[in-house]
Amino acid sequence: MSLVPEAPRPRAVMSPDGLPIATYDFGDPDAPVVVAVHGFASGALLNWHASGWTRDLLRAGYRVVALDQRGHGASAKPHDPDAYSMELLVADVVSVIDTYLLDDVAYLGYSLGARVGWHTAEQLPDRVSRAVFGGIPDADPMRRVAVDQAKAFLADGTPIEDRVTNGYLTMASGVEGNDLRALVAMVEGMRDSIEPTPANAPSQPLLMAAGSEDGIKDSAVRLAAAAPDARFFEIPGRNHFNAPTSRDFRQAAIAFLSEGR
Numbered sequence: 703m704s705l706v707p708e709a710p711r712p713r714a715v716m717s718p719d720g721l722p723i724a725t726y727d728f729g730d731p732d733a734p735v736v737v738a739v740h741g742f743a744s745g746a747l748l749n750w751h752a753s754g755w756t757r758d759l760l761r762a763g764y765r766v767v768a769l770d771q772r773g774h775g776a777s778a779k780p781h782d783p784d785a786y787s788m789e790l791l792v793a794d795v796v797s798v799i800d801t802y803l804l805d806d807v808a809y810l811g812y813s814l815g816a817r818v819g820w821h822t823a824e825q826l827p828d829r830v831s832r833a834v835f836g837g838i839p840d841a842d843p844m845r846r847v848a849v850d851q852a853k854a855f856l857a858d859g860t861p862i863e864d865r866v867t868n869g870y871l872t873m874a875s876g877v878e879g880n881d882l883r884a885l886v887a888m889v890e891g892m893r894d895s896i897e898p899t900p901a902n903a904p905s906q907p908l909l910m911a912a913g914s915e916d917g918i919k920d921s922a923v924r925l926a927a928a929a930p931d932a933r934f935f936e937i938p939g940r941n942h943f944n945a946p947t948s949r950d951f952r953q954a955a956i957a958f959l960s961e962g963r
């Protein structure tokens with residue numbers, strides 16, 4: 703039995719390089735739009751729907767357009783590392799915004815989705831009005847993954863000696879439908895991708911958030927301090943993995959988004 707509440711069937715949007723990106727449209731078509739982008743090894747429905755975000759955003763009068771990033775959920779899951787880069791992930795989000803004919807959106811992203819949102823907001827200053835970035839580090843934490851060990855494990859079961867790598871694969875394998883080869887390809891392909899820095903900070907109003915127990919909290923605080931118009935919210939009692947389910951986080955985010963209406 704699925705733990706995810708009933709949701710719309712996915713609608714495919716084609717990426718610039720020809721991959722189907724699954725999207726989910728919730729709410730009144732005429733309501734203000736929040737584009738929601740999930741974290742690594744998660745998915746739109748798990749990150750935003752099962753955790754109560756879509757419910758609370760709809761109650762607050764928003765429409766939510768969520769997407770499965772490439773390599774995740776119902777979207778294409780290529781095994782080629784060249785199919786993954788920050789530029790390609792941002793282009794996927796832009797394609798969704800374009801396909802849905804959206805001119806003015808708020809952005810909601812967590813972890814990898816927040817990193818993608820940082821660059822999306824910078825690229826679309828006239829179309830992304832404000833953004834919530836949860837669990838956003840100022841560097842790619844997946845660079846610590848030992849890709850060679852991960853590949854060997856997937857190929858023939860060779861035990862993984864690196865603790866971080868084993869943790870990532872264990873976490874990813876716990877999500878139904880995940881393709882571990884695609885996720886490892888993503889980790890490898892994004893090794894040299896651009897990261898959030900003060901120099902490329904978006905100018906829009908931003909709410910940066912991280913759990914009080916999250917190891918990346920200090921880097922999120924630094925990014926918030928460096929951005930032109932950002933504030934930081936500490937999610938009480940949460941770490942990187944359970945912060946998206948926090949009611950405090952949802953309430954703070956919705957209050958922030960509502961300031962722009």
